[in-house]
Amino acid sequence: MSKISAEILIVAAGRGTRAGGGLPKQYRLLRGLPVLHHTVSACLSNPQIAAVRVVIHPDDLAHYDAAITAITDGRLREPVFGGSSRSESVHRGLAACEGSHVLIHDGARPLIRATEINALLERLRTDQAAFLAVPVVDALWRGDDGAAHAPQSRVGLWRAQTPQAFRLDDIRAAHLANTQDLADDVETARAFGIPVSIVQGTETNIKITQASDFSLAERLMGDTMDIRTGNGFDVHKFGDGDHVTLNGVIIPFDKGLVGHSDADVAMHTLTDAIFGALAEGDIGQWFPPSDPQWKGAASDIFLRKAVERATERGFTITHLDCTIICEMPKIGPHTLAMRQSLAGITGIDLDRISVKATTTEQLGFAGRKEGIAALGTATLVKI
Template sequence: MRDVSEKHAADDKVAVVIVAAGRGARAGQANGPKQYQQIGGGAVIARTLDAFLTHPKIGPVVVAIHADDGALFRRAAGANADRVVAVTGGTSRQESVRLGLLALRSHAPGRVLIHDAARPFVDAELIERTIAAIGERQGALPALPVADTLKRETAEGMIGETVSRAGLHAAQTPQGFPFWPILAAHEKAHHLGKADFTDDAAIAEWAHIPVKIVPGSPDNVKLTWARDIAMADQRLSSAPRFPDIRTGNGYDVHAFEPGDHVTLCGVAIPHDKKLSGHSDADVGLHALTDALLATCGAGDIGTHFPPADPQWKGAASRIFVEHAAKLVRERGGRIANADITLICEAPRVGPHREAMTEALSAMLRISRDRISIKATTNEKLGFVGREEGIAAIATASVVFPGDVPE
């Protein structure tokens, strides 16, 4: 699990605390705490993590877990366990949130979302609405207007009165806040021994932090009882699903200049020219780097390795491919295959194809049968046909965890 102080690409990313330290006794203990029970072939908490880790505005994620649940959490979260920070929670939800917020101090996010692990049906639109409503001194609470008629019970179990539902809302999570004010509110409540708050909006209200209500989602239910788990499992198992397989494309071209070899797909090939470029100008690997980055929305090769940066002068392009493959794995992706087409009149690629395949297998950590390297000429047409340079086209397919709904 990563260090929460790790720098992120953008400072405006929103941090998240996911509360998962409870025992969930009402859901039944036969299959463990409710956040680790199976729905639709995966753990409840795994679906919750996916919702946040795949959102483009989310940065560091802290998960507050029970002291006994480290191994259980890793099994349930899978590859996503290495993308979050797991901290030991407290004996109450309120204390677990406080400890999660404290773990984010070194990152100093501007905004934070606090979410219950047992709400696995939170969606990107709800997350977006909540983030948009957070201000410098204002929190945000997704909620639904109360639809049922409300009755107040007497000590004898009789109806005492009918309570007006005008203006009443049922609170959901994620609840969003400016980071430092909500952390200060939690710390103040802790030092004063006030431990009876049922959600973070209540602490914000006590600390005089205004909270704006945003529309919640009827699908964003909290799984509390055993029947909730069963209904969630049925809902997911009956819904048409498709595997989350993403394909990225890349293209690169480099001109020839005087030299004695070209480097293609990591292999040096004797030739009467070389390719001109800031690095080793390996067009095949540059195209593949862009294809891999495309599968997880991570920009292009120039984003990560600016050509004006002197540290990449003459660098081996395998560095770029291995970096892109690492980013894919950090996002939970598994590289299914890589396909590269080299377009050139010369040199001949065929005699070096095996060595190229071996090199790519090591870079990508996939078997050779998942790698395809092809070469074609441009039939003497264009700059390639005039032997002024070499072009490459690459395609990469990556399987990410979770399913995509129909």
């Protein structure tokens, strides 16, 4: 069977007031990042997904931009503005989708796993539609006013989750015919006569609804998050020249740095730190100095490649720290410009990038003003 071209449509246009905290729940912080950031990153971590689109409330564009600012994956499309109901929001999102199939997912389910998405995609090879669900295992009782009245059978009962997966043309037609705000897209599909299969999900794929769900999600993320730290170190000696380039910033000086590329010793360390966190070698393996095409090359080429590899592996770079070691030139006046340069290249927030300088108290080659050394550290996170 031919490959399925599937997009994920993330619905995040709700107000989420039951979760408290002032902001809509999808923009509240979870492990230091907005919930929606985790949800989008989790969906993009699956290489089989062709594109990810998010439906947002028209008033939330600034919140959305802040939530996804560190995500550089080109598969993330422009957001779609939702409507006055969930059904209308989904309908608008579907109108923007492309390809043959679509997986509709809640923005407040940040713990979806690639294996669950794969199970849905596999079912779509044979079935018209499918959704994740978990069987009801607890005893069920009907009651009111705090009093139990009668037990209810749990046989055949499932708790629906998302994503819910469909042929794009089918679910578009179902939403076009729908005139009600139904519970979910499975109900919309069934009302239109589309058969829907159940794929068993996991209890960890929770939807954040109440304030207490944030602490539960954090505990669950402790079991699923992949947090990595990489280090880089580099040295370049002084030679002839009238400037040095550090973290992409040209600093006038009476010497230059010697190297095969532009000798940006600071940016080289951060590139190595990212490759190190990924356990994918170092800058010399990716861009060998023996290759003439890299002669005099701008080092942002190398850093962009490291960021690209992190994204392809499903990681988000959450922090960069660079220490420049030299007696001269003076680094302090240029650190803000360096941070801004790195933010522009990596897409990381400025307050997650640190650049600082120190000396060796006139000891060693740096103390003798023979060159510049640098240390770099990168933190990567994947849920």
